[in-house]
Amino acid sequence: MLRPIRTLAAAAAALALVSACNSASSNGTGPDKGGASSGQFYRGVTDDSIKVGGIVSMTSSSGYSKKDTDLGARARYQRANAEGGVNGRKIDYIGAEDDGQDPAKNLAAARKLVQQDKVFAISPMSSVTFSGADFLQQEKVPTFGWxxxxxxxxxxxxxxxxxxxVPSPGGTINQTWPEGIATVLGGAKGKSVAVIANDSDAGKFGIRTFRQGFAAAGFEVAYAKAAVPATAVPSDWSAYVKDILSSNGGGAPDAVVSVMQTPNNIGLFTALKRAGYKGVISDPTDYDPGLLAKDATRQALxxxxxxxxxxxxxxxxxxxxRFKADIKAAAGGKDVPLNMHMLTGYMSADLFLAIAQKAGRDLSVAHFQNAAGSFSDTGTLVGDRSLPKGQKDSFGCGALVQLRNGTYEVSVPFKCHRPIPFQ
Structure with a gap:
């Protein structure tokens, strides 16, 4: 999984501290001022609305886009409003800012939404960078994302x-991926796996996490490297393929797992297939019918x-x-290809709405946080949810789908697995 560049995050935090005196929390409409019961409202809350915004990587230097995250959020908010809103208030979703996967733009988007647009919450936040996190935490802005x-x-x-x-020591690791690959292979005993990621803080953390997870599931981790440049997609994958295909005692591993985005995956998987690799290939990003429009992409995946x-x-x-019906309604009644970005936006909005409903009519950040502190529900599209557990551990559920002849098929059904301690 991906992790932001820590030095940029530190710089973002410093900038946020310098500018704190100009923030929304010091102008009388911040999260610690007023209250609905006293006739004064919190930032983004009126008598009949709750203002919410988003931050989404609509564009990126590689061409990768998460723009449909915004559609997913709109779909969920649209249904909430059609059903009467949240405790008598409609959701005023002002849309998502595009951060272009740029740390500076991510922070700028967070500052704009809070200080200029004065949103109560940010949901969704979907990017590979989150340099605005320290600012949002400091300003007490409920924020939801993947x-x-x-x-x-x-x-x-x-x-x-x-x-x-992506837990810290003391947290847990979701075992859906290792256990799913083990199911595909008929068991992990005697099987090997290669894990590859970008050469970045995010990639290195992903390698550390999945090395532990696959080993705990019973795999031999034959290769685990954050070796691929993070700034550009390689034009020649031969060196990486050579290392991977000789990593298992001079032979190929039983599975190759990529912790990278689509452009890298297409290049790597194409090169592996051309080299004659016949083992299992897996990644966490390429569940998107839109990727199948091009022959080369469809063949690679x-x-x-x-x-x-x-x-x-x-x-x-x-x-x-219900999700499918909501997406169709938000798309103007059109049947649009579904993708995981839509689900990210939809479920980010869904969790925000569930907590806001529990917080009650007298909505404030304090009441919202109190509601979140004892929140739980069951049977959602991500399994059973529970807070504050979810701020330390994953909900532990997942599935695998396989692309076969242009169609996605469920290869491992949705299931919840017991997590393991992260060390």
Whole structure:
């Protein structure tokens, strides 16, 4: 899983401290001022609305986009408003700022949403960088997103829609991926795995996490390197492929797991197949029918098992049917290809709404946090949810889907696994 560049995060925190005197929390409409019962409202809260914004990597230098995260959030908020809102208030979702996967833009987007737009919460936050985390924590802004960054693990105002996925020592590791690969292979005993990631703080942390997880599941970890440049997609993958295919005592591992985004995965998987690799290939990002429009992309991803931390779209559960209907409604009644970014936005919004509903009519950050401190529910698209557990541990559930002849099929059904301690 991905982790932000710590030095940039530190710089962001310093900038936030310098500018704190100009922040929303010091102007009489901040989270510690007023209250609905006294006739004064908190930042972003009026008598009939709650203002919410988002931060999403709509664009990036590699062409990778999470723009449909915004559609997913709109879909969930639209249904909430159609059902009467939250304790009598409609959600005023002002849309998502594009951070371009740029740490400086991520912080700028957070500052704009809080200081200019005066939102009560940010949901969704979906990017590979989260340099605005320290600022949002300082300003006491409830923030929701995919818990693939360390900032979703520990800070009191920041929540992962499926819990914390990159824990610190003392936390736990989600075993969905190792156990899923073991299922595909008919067991982990005597089987080997290669794990590859980008050469970045995020990649190194991912290697550390999944080395432990696959070893705990019974695999021999034959290769585990954060070796691929993080700033550009390699044009020549031969060196990486050579190392991987000789990592298992001079032979190929039984599975290759990539902790990278789509552009890197396409290059690596294409090179592996051309080299004759016949083992299991897996990644956590490429569950997106939109990727299948190009022949080269479809061929590169054919046969790949993709990790999901939510129910597959192929599920027939009432919750999934409702999700599909909500997305269609938000898309103007059109049937649009579903992808995991939509689900990220949708479930980020869903968790925010559930806690806000529990907080009651007298909405404030303090009341919201009190509600979150004892929140739990069951049967959602990400399994059973519980806080504050989810700020230290993942909810532990997931599935694998495999692309076969242009169609995704469930290869390992949605299931919850017991996590292991992170060391």
């Amino acid at each position: 818990g693939t960054l360390p900032s979703f693990c520990g800070p009191t105002y920041i929540y992962g829609f499926n819990g914390c996925l 054919d046969g790949v098992h993709v990790l999901l931390q939510f129910e597959p779209f192929e599920s027939k559960s009432p919750a999934m049917e």
